[in-house]
Amino acid sequence: MQKANRVIAVIAILLTSLSLAGCSGNVGVGVSVGIPVGNHGYVSVGGTRWR
């Protein structure tokens, strides 16, 4: 009986995890990409390129 309860509990947790993972509410991405960015101030050096 205890074993059956344990199996039911594990299945319940798995189903909950799957349901939450697959259905969280938004359309976004949210992938963390940590690549250093340089000094954008220098964009202004070549202002003529933007003409």
Add this chain to the structure above:
Amino acid sequence: MVLVAAGLAACTTSSKPDLSGMTFADDPLIGKVIWHDLITEDLESAKRFYGGMFDWTFEDTKAPSGQDYSVARSGNVYVAGMLTIASPEDGSNYSRWLPYISVSDVDETLSKVTAAGGSVAATARDVNLGRVAAILDPEGAVIGLARSRFGDPDDQTTSAAPGRPMWTELLADDTSAAISFYQTTIGYDVRTLERRGGQYTLLGSNGVDRVGIMKNPSEDVKPVWLTYFGVTDPVAAAAKAEELGGRVILPPSPELRNGTLAVVEDPSGAILVLQDWSNIGGEG
């Protein structure tokens, strides 16, 4: 079982995105930028800045990794996400806008990227939008790849308007190599224009220009993908950016695309371009 019921209930009620203001193409619009994430070191500051700049509203949620993530809407159209990232200890800055390009198969495109000299910045994974990854091109510019499970927003939904992303552009050190790389990996068609500032290349598909490539203006700037946002008045928008804690890098000037743009940094240091929304295409 109560937990299961609660989880399923969350799926079918309030947690579903409201896509009623958007329409989607029947087939993937290969090469189109279909999403933009802001990677920022200060989410609350970013929300104040972009909310003030573009009248965006926000839906707070969590990224797959558990970090705070906020999805922005312009009117009834989802336009961007904002993700918190911790400040690196070495003092460098990670804040950036990261565009995601629609591809037919993310994993297959990653293979093409590595074969063409690029590398993987974030491995392929399934997220709310669909399957995504991020890459570095051979010069180190970062861009995302996506295959949306919702379909790609059609061009009417993403048409230029104040407060919407309206153009995406690469500043490349070697424009010929960059054009070849994106042509090979994404499958773009190429069109090059001559303008006052030099050559400008439009990459597109099915007769629609999707992104631009221009020569990097300075050796001190790392090659970078820039996101243009529509504004009504670039002069007023640049002033507003400063008022909200940003910094103007290139102020509007008659010399620069007839005064139609300004380049600014947000409070976290992410760069963005403010573009007169009625000047569609961004290439001037």
